[in-house]
Amino acid sequence: MKLTYTTRNNRIKVEIESKAAKDAFKELAEFQEVFDEANCGLCSKDDLQFTVRTVEGNDFYELRCKSCGGKLVFGQHKSGGTLFPKRKQDDGSYKNRGWFKWKPEE
Ligand SMILES: [Zn+2]
Secondary structure, three states: OEEEEEOOOOOOEEEEEOOOHHHHHHHHHHHHHHHOOOOOOOOOOOOEEEEEEEEOOEEEEEEEEOOOOOEEEEEEOOOOOOEEEOOOOOOOOOHHHHOEOOOOOO
16 A cells, blocks of 8 residues: 655655555654654744754754754664654653753853
């Protein structure tokens, strides 16, 4: 089967081709988790940019809001090379769906 999915903010389309519904489900789940963030969790605007920072050979995957400077950081699963959004804040809560603003240390 072949299915086409468009993100809620209509910015990205993906085509998924798979033999079984379970495979399509898995692929769509993975895609949605990373690419279907409709808007910023802080200001609700949809001016989002995917960024990758490389620090000392390690890549950091982030979604940035160009309106307010908020960001959502993605973690990397140990196997499979897949990403997941880090929804948990440093204080243990899940407020703002994991979006935060970086505050310089005083
Ligand atoms: Zn924002």
